[in-house]
Amino acid sequence: xxxxxxxxxxxxxxxxxxxxxxxxxxxxxxxxxxxxxxxxxxxxxxxxxxxxxxxxxxxxxxxxxxxxxxxxxxxxxxxxxxxxxxxxxxxxxxxxxxxxxxxxxxxxxxxxxxxxxxxxxxxxxxxxxxxxxxxxxxxxxxxxxxxxxxxxxxxxxxxxxxxxxxxxxxxxxxxxxxxxxxxxxxxxxxxxxxxxxxxxxxxxxxxxxxxxxxxxxxxxxxxxxxxxxxxxxxxxxxxxxxxxxxxxxxxxxxxxxxx
Amino acid sequence: xxxxxxxxxxxxxxxxxxxxxxxxxxxxxxxxxxxxxxxxxxxxxxxxxxxxxxxxxxxxxxxxxxxxxxxxxxxxxxxxxxxxxxxxxxxxxxxxxxxxxxxxxxxxxxxxxxxxxxxxxxxxxxxxxxxxxxxxxxxxxxxxxxxxxxxxxxxxxxxxxxxxxxxxxxxxxxxxxxxxxxxxxxxxxxxxxxxxxxxxxxxxxxxxxxxxxxxxxxxxxxxxxxxxxxxxxxxxxxxxxxxxxxxxxxxxxxxxxxx
DNA sequence: CTTTGAAAAGGGTCTTATCTTTGGACCGCT
DNA sequence: AGCGGTCCAAAGATAAGACCCTTTTCAAAG
Numbered sequence: 001x002x003x004x005x006x007x008x009x010x011x012x013x014x015x016x017x018x019x020x021x022x023x024x025x026x027x028x029x030x031x032x033x034x035x036x037x038x039x040x041x042x043x044x045x046x047x048x049x050x051x052x053x054x055x056x057x058x059x060x061x062x063x064x065x066x067x068x069x070x071x072x073x074x075x076x077x078x079x080x081x082x083x084x085x086x087x088x089x090x091x092x093x094x095x096x097x098x099x100x101x102x103x104x105x106x107x108x109x110x111x112x113x114x115x116x117x118x119x120x121x122x123x124x125x126x127x128x129x130x131x132x133x134x135x136x137x138x139x140x141x142x143x144x145x146x147x148x149x150x151x152x153x154x155x156x157x158x159x160x161x162x163x164x165x166x167x168x169x170x171x172x173x174x175x176x177x178x179x180x181x182x183x184x185x186x187x188x189x190x191x192x193x194x195x196x197x198x199x200x201x202x203x204x205x206x207x208x209x210x211x212x213x214x215x216x217x218x219x220x221x222x223x224x225x226x227x228x229x230x231x232x233x234x235x236x237x238x239x240x241x242x243x244x245x246x247x248x249x250x251x252x253x254x255x256x257x258x259x
Numbered sequence: 260x261x262x263x264x265x266x267x268x269x270x271x272x273x274x275x276x277x278x279x280x281x282x283x284x285x286x287x288x289x290x291x292x293x294x295x296x297x298x299x300x301x302x303x304x305x306x307x308x309x310x311x312x313x314x315x316x317x318x319x320x321x322x323x324x325x326x327x328x329x330x331x332x333x334x335x336x337x338x339x340x341x342x343x344x345x346x347x348x349x350x351x352x353x354x355x356x357x358x359x360x361x362x363x364x365x366x367x368x369x370x371x372x373x374x375x376x377x378x379x380x381x382x383x384x385x386x387x388x389x390x391x392x393x394x395x396x397x398x399x400x401x402x403x404x405x406x407x408x409x410x411x412x413x414x415x416x417x418x419x420x421x422x423x424x425x426x427x428x429x430x431x432x433x434x435x436x437x438x439x440x441x442x443x444x445x446x447x448x449x450x451x452x453x454x455x456x457x458x459x460x461x462x463x464x465x466x467x468x469x470x471x472x473x474x475x476x477x478x479x480x481x482x483x484x485x486x487x488x489x490x491x492x493x494x495x496x497x498x499x500x501x502x503x504x505x506x507x508x509x510x511x512x513x514x515x516x517x518x
Numbered sequence: 519c520t521t522t523g524a525a526a527a528g529g530g531t532c533t534t535a536t537c538t539t540t541g542g543a544c545c546g547c548t
Numbered sequence: 549a550g551c552g553g554t555c556c557a558a559a560g561a562t563a564a565g566a567c568c569c570t571t572t573t574c575a576a577a578g
Contacts (some may be wrong), residue, residue, distance in 0.1 A: 001521095003572080006578080024367075025530070026530080026531070027530090027531095036369070039364070039367045041370075045314055048262050051558080051559060051560080052559075052560070053559080061325070061531085062531055062532040063532080064323070064530085064532065064533090064535085065279055065530085065531065065532085067560085067561090068326075068327070068330055068530095068531095071327055071330060071331065072330065074481070075331050075334040075335065076334065077361075077364065078364070078368070081560075082539095082540090082541030082559090082560080083538075083539050083540070083559070083561070084538085084539040084541070084558080084559065084560070085539080085540045085541045085542080085557065085558045085559060085560095086540070086541060086558075086559080087539080087540070087541095087559050088558095088559065089560095093368040093370040094364040094365050094369070094535095095365070096365070098361045098364065098365065098519060099358070099361045099362055100337075101361075102335075102353070102357045102358045102360075103358055103439070103442075104464055105298070105335060105336065105356065105357065106353050106354070106355040106438070106439065106442055107439065108298045108351040108354070109297070109337070110352055110353070110354075110438055111300075112438055112439050115440050116437045116440075117436065117439055119390070119437055119440070120437060120439045120443070123382075123383055123386035123390075123440060124383060124385070124386075125380055127381075127382035127383075130381070131378070131382075132521075145273040154577055162398075178379060179365070179369055179371055179374045179375065180362070180366065180371050180375050180376055180379045181364065181375075181378070181382060181490070184261060184443060185360075185364055186274040202405055211480045225549045232460050233528090241327075243412075244559095252332045254412055272525055282539095284561070284562095285561075285562070286561085286562090298570060310527080310528060310529080311528080311529070312528090312529095320562080320563085321561095321563040321564070322563080322564080322565090323561080323562060323563065323564090324561085324563080326529085327561095334577055340529075341569030341570095341571085342528065342529045342530070342571070343527080343528060343529070343569085343570040343572065344526065344527040344529095344570075344571050344572040344573075345527075345528075345571070346527080346528045346529055346570080346571060346572095347527095347528065347529075347569070347574090348529095426545090435537080435540085460549055467576080473564095
């Protein structure tokens, strides 16, 4: 590009300067409006938004646009949409599930190794146990013990064992009384669950060890002994991670990936 | 309903039992198909999906349905859609951003207190620093130092300070070489940033202290001293949380919410 | 060589119509 | 009283087509 000497920028030809102006899509405007109002708490949970055709007349947008906006809100977990008579879009507050699903997408999409997931759990869950010991209610203790029952039972199936395992970890997370850290832990637990459900190394021995660890951690939480809870949880998740990592390193060599 | 004595349940009248059958929507089927193929890595990142009208003929679905599916994938961060010639849906692997935004929705929607967010950071970031010290590359150190420059500079604006603050924490997270824990930390940092941007307690003193803490943590990470990095980070985030909590408890009484 | 303007390829929006699902009301038989 | 059958109405789901708006490309005009 030959330019007049001394000038390194393109010729302006006019002094006025405008910054790029972003024109949002119609549906995004509606999404933004509704989302803000929902998050602001303007509509209590369960409130029905007006039916699509009604929103069309109110907003003077096309039905396509309105539907698109509602669909986006649905994916973001802010409304639940049901078909049929008395159906419609019902306001919902976003829950742990939406975090869990985006974490799941992250893990699958970026091929995050199970080792990294377990490392993350090792980072979070001990503190989780510590907070749980400090903040747990009696109901939390009940939930912990209930979740541990199928784990103690040597007759439960593998699926039951795994599910109960998740339940127990979720119960610990819930007992922290910190919804955010709980959401993280739940996302992790589910991710680990779905990566592990086909693992065969979970034999009777592993189950016995798991049951014992859970029991002792539950006790510490029940007693409000934060230090012991954290220490025991550290050991528990670390030994689990070590076991999985060891398996993984062996299978990685054996099966160099099919995809 | 007269029942035969000895039975306490409702009369079945038939032994057959069916579980609820879920009939997926057409667009969900398409979403599922595309999502699996994207996550499986069948299309490398940046691949253009066929244009909408083409997908219509291929799938024999209506354009509405196809568009709805694409929109869902876009919200989930799996494709990016651009208008205009050479536009279309381009495959994207989900990133930290989608986790961050769902966390942000969770926090806002469930009214999670800043204290809980800070508590979560206290749980995660020390381990983050520890992992960073163990795994950091030279580029990570460069990024850390670069991010800390505007913080050391007493002439930078508040906005610059806050942005640099986020950048530094993100750099620590990145240095862990664990994309999952990094995604969590980034989500937290952004959430804390947007809750803090209007806080006025960030005076010159706070900035000096922050700069010093960041510098010493950066050094520990650079030296690979995981223990020191974790310890210093613990102190850093804890003192910050304590300061904010103290402010929050005062303002909560002063301003009982405008609704 | 630059400017300008049209064409082309896409997504975005609107309209209208039809299909499907769901809840409820009524009705008639047993 | 209970139970199946029929019908209706409300609401979302899907379809088809027209048209609009953006962006890119490219060639003609200056």
